[in-house]
Amino acid sequence: MVRFFLRRVAGAAMIMVIISVVTFVLFYAVPRDPARAFCGKICPPQNLALIRHNLGMDDPLFVQYWHWLAGVFTGRDLPQFGECAAPCLGYSFATREPVFSAILDRLPVTLSVTFGAAVVLLTFGVVTGMIAAWQQGRPLDKIASASSVIGASLQIYFVGPLLVFFAVDTLGLLPRPAYVPITEDPGRWFVHLLIPWLVLSIIFTANYTRMTRSVMIEQLAEDYVRTARAKGMSGRTVFLRFAWRGAMIPIVTIFGVDLATLLGGAIITEQTFTLHGIGELAVRAVQNTDLPMLLGVTLVGAFAIVTLTILVDVLYAVIDPRVRLR
Amino acid sequence: MTDATREREPAAWSGPGPFLSVRDLSVEFATEDGVVHAVDRLSFELEKGTTLGIVGESGSGKSVSTLAVLGLHDPAHATVTGEIWLEGRQLVGADERVMEGLRGDAVSMIFQDPLSSLSPFHTVGRQIAETYRKHRGGGRREARARAVEMLARVGIPHAAARVDDYPHQFSGGMRQRVMIAMALVCDPGLVIADEPTTALDVTVQAQILDLLTELQRESGTSIILITHDLGVVARSARRVLVMYAGRAVEEGSVREVLREPRHPYTWGLLGSMPRLRSDVDLPLLPVRGTPPSMLAPPPGCPFHPRCDHRRLVPGDACAADRPELSPAEGHRDACHLPLARKREIFDGEIRGRL
Ligand SMILES: Nc1ncnc2c1ncn2[C@@H]1O[C@H](COP(=O)(O)OP(=O)(O)O)[C@@H](O)[C@H]1O
Ligand code: SF4
Ligand SMILES: [Mg+2]
Numbered sequence: 001m002v003r004f005f006l007r008r009v010a011g012a013a014m015i016m017v018i019i020s021v022v023t024f025v026l027f028y029a030v031p032r033d034p035a036r037a038f039c040g041k042i043c044p045p046q047n048l049a050l051i052r053h054n055l056g057m058d059d060p061l062f063v064q065y066w067h068w069l070a071g072v073f074t075g076r077d078l079p080q081f082g083e084c085a086a087p088c089l090g091y092s093f094a095t096r097e098p099v100f101s102a103i104l105d106r107l108p109v110t111l112s113v114t115f116g117a118a119v120v121l122l123t124f125g126v127v128t129g130m131i132a133a134w135q136q137g138r139p140l141d142k143i144a145s146a147s148s149v150i151g152a153s154l155q156i157y158f159v160g161p162l163l164v165f166f167a168v169d170t171l172g173l174l175p176r177p178a179y180v181p182i183t184e185d186p187g188r189w190f191v192h193l194l195i196p197w198l199v200l201s202i203i204f205t206a207n208y209t210r211m212t213r214s215v216m217i218e219q220l221a222e223d224y225v226r227t228a229r230a231k232g233m234s235g236r237t238v239f240l241r242f243a244w245r246g247a248m249i250p251i252v253t254i255f256g257v258d259l260a261t262l263l264g265g266a267i268i269t270e271q272t273f274t275l276h277g278i279g280e281l282a283v284r285a286v287q288n289t290d291l292p293m294l295l296g297v298t299l300v301g302a303f304a305i306v307t308l309t310i311l312v313d314v315l316y317a318v319i320d321p322r323v324r325l326r
Numbered sequence: 327m328t329d330a331t332r333e334r335e336p337a338a339w340s341g342p343g344p345f346l347s348v349r350d351l352s353v354e355f356a357t358e359d360g361v362v363h364a365v366d367r368l369s370f371e372l373e374k375g376t377t378l379g380i381v382g383e384s385g386s387g388k389s390v391s392t393l394a395v396l397g398l399h400d401p402a403h404a405t406v407t408g409e410i411w412l413e414g415r416q417l418v419g420a421d422e423r424v425m426e427g428l429r430g431d432a433v434s435m436i437f438q439d440p441l442s443s444l445s446p447f448h449t450v451g452r453q454i455a456e457t458y459r460k461h462r463g464g465g466r467r468e469a470r471a472r473a474v475e476m477l478a479r480v481g482i483p484h485a486a487a488r489v490d491d492y493p494h495q496f497s498g499g500m501r502q503r504v505m506i507a508m509a510l511v512c513d514p515g516l517v518i519a520d521e522p523t524t525a526l527d528v529t530v531q532a533q534i535l536d537l538l539t540e541l542q543r544e545s546g547t548s549i550i551l552i553t554h555d556l557g558v559v560a561r562s563a564r565r566v567l568v569m570y571a572g573r574a575v576e577e578g579s580v581r582e583v584l585r586e587p588r589h590p591y592t593w594g595l596l597g598s599m600p601r602l603r604s605d606v607d608l609p610l611l612p613v614r615g616t617p618p619s620m621l622a623p624p625p626g627c628p629f630h631p632r633c634d635h636r637r638l639v640p641g642d643a644c645a646a647d648r649p650e651l652s653p654a655e656g657h658r659d660a661c662h663l664p665l666a667r668k669r670e671i672f673d674g675e676i677r678g679r680l
Binding site: 233 | 396398402426427428429430431434435437439442443444445446447456457460461492494508509
């Protein structure tokens with residue numbers, strides 16, 4: 001288990017390095033000059049050169065990359081920008097602030113949106129799927145299946161404003177979506193994020209309903225479930241104590257795969273409700289041709305996904321004792 | 327869990343009539359392709375403390391008929407008719423609560439593949455203990471002690487240490503012992519073993535069968551032993567029921583059915599058994615043709631499309647009239663051929679080939 005874990009961590013580190021190199025190279029393959037963007041409309045060549053120098057862009061590409069990579073571990077302290085402690089992901093071209101602290105400032109927003117939506121979608125998806133499997137073929141099953149089809153066809157930027165219109169503007173049920181730090185007021189944090197969570201989770205929930213239903217039905221046909229029945233366990237006990245364990249394995253697998261999409265969805269959700277999270281940072285970085293910021297956002301995103309994927313693997317071992325001993 | 331089940335005295339049936347009596351049992355499944363007639367008017371009896379072997383090709387309805395004894399067919403898809411009397415109690419149509427109280431307590435089941443039939447997510451100790459607690463109540467510690475005791479009784483070494491292992495940590499034979507321990511934890515009067523040795527190595531097969539016989543001797547349990555292997559029947563059963571296409575085609579003591587088989591299907595089955603043959607060099611003679619579809623079983627004698635002897639029955643009655651089991655008692659079979667004719671054919675043509 002420990003060796004397996006270490007191997008996964010080493011693999012994850014490799015992935016991070018590869019992603020950073022690819023982002024670097026791709027950025028320079030795009031024919032846009034960040035220095036020119038800074039320089040303004042009338043741009044004398046000597047100004048341009050100076051800006052290039054200040055941004056560290058007159059070094060060869062691999063030197064730039066090396067500086068950047070070294071900074072991640074040792075930090076940097078450039079006179080024109082100020083100090084940037086390790087892990088230093090460089091300085092924003094646009095705002096000149098250290099990328100890492102800019103990301104750190106906005107991380108709670110994105111994490112709140114993503115995790116809240118994950119909790120909502122897993123709870124709703126799994127519970128409705130279980131009900132549908134339990135009521136297989138009966139009206140409740142049909143309702144769950146039909147609403148999952150509708151849910152799957154919805155879009156964030158369509159449902160979002162609609163929900164705000166009805167729940168906030170018309171009925172006044174919920175406050176307008178916003179980010180209140182959880183450390184400041186957990187209650188307000190919760191109610192203000194409820195709409196973003198619902199909107200982001202609704203497109204996924206359908207999928208989890210359908211999947212939970214089908215894996216539960218599959219599990220109920222397993223031999224060990226029949227054995228449980230044969231020793232006198234009631235249908236309900238079998239359903240709640242036996243079958244769900246097996247059903248969790250495919251659900252966790254798909255959830256691991258969906259993490260990246262969920263993070264992408266969180267960014268769209270942030271944009272929809274103008275929450276100031278990583279998404280906004282990413283969009284602005286693209287608009288400003290801000291390489292360090294873009295690189296930082298990409299890597300933090302990748303780091304989150306890779307870490308969660310390892311967590312998912314650990315979860316497997318918790319669910320299934322057969323994995324534990326491998 | 328009900329009081330009634332807890333009060334049940336294990337293995338105490340002494341009332342009138344047989345311990346288990348199945349009469350005209352039919353099981354039909356409604357499927358997309360039509361109605362599957364899996365079991366068709368099956369009748370048999372089982373005496374206290376004895377073993378009945380049920381043999382027949384795969385798909386002949388062995389599992390379906392015994393699952394009906396446990397009431398494990400989903401009423402949404404299956405129609406079960408007829409009567410199943412266990413210790414004087416009718417089980418067909420019995421309340422689900424009553425059946426839950428019986429399963430694992432008065433009647434328990436051992437399945438073919440112990441790996442897939444045990445939960446991979448729970449320790450063997452917990453799986454045994456929860457059966458005990460379900461029917462007998464009692465605390466965790468008591469049930470766990472009972473699990474260890476059962477594991478030791480079925481011959482698992484270091485039972486106290488292995489009680490916390492998961493099924494996949496045992497070998498195939500040891501897993502089947504766990505399954506047996508689980509089936510016997512409440513001292514059931516009836517154990518149904520559905521191909522309990524089919525998934526195991528030959529040497530382990532014999533050990534498991536001997537274990538079952540030994541446990542039966544200790545506790546007086548009645549056993550239904552399902553198999554497609556007549557060798558298993560010869561080793562462990564007192565009586566044997568031969569099934570074909572959801573029906574009983576021959577029934578009698580093991581000695582009668584294996585030494586003096588009467589039904590042409592039983593002849594075919596015996597001919598296809600390598601272990602009963604004296605001369606191993608003779609080629610195996612599998613039963614000609616393929617088993618019938620249970621969506622539309624052949625009319626008359628269900629075996630007639632595969633039978634070499636139907637032309638001996640006048641008027642092609644084999645394809646028109648259903649032969650019933652006769653005589654009423656003892657060694658019985660369901661075939662239109664007169665008894666004397668069957669003896670003649672068996673002695674003349676069949677015996678030499680077995
Ligand atoms: N749940 C079910 N639905 C439909 N058909 C079934 C079902 N279970 C068993 N059958 C059919 O019933 C027949 C008897 O099956 P079974 O009793 O399992 O045979 P076996 O003698 O090999 O144990 C087979 O034709 C099988 O396909
Ligand atoms: S009844 Fe006819 S077809 Fe059926 S086994 Fe007897 S001889 Fe063969
Ligand atoms: Mg079977």
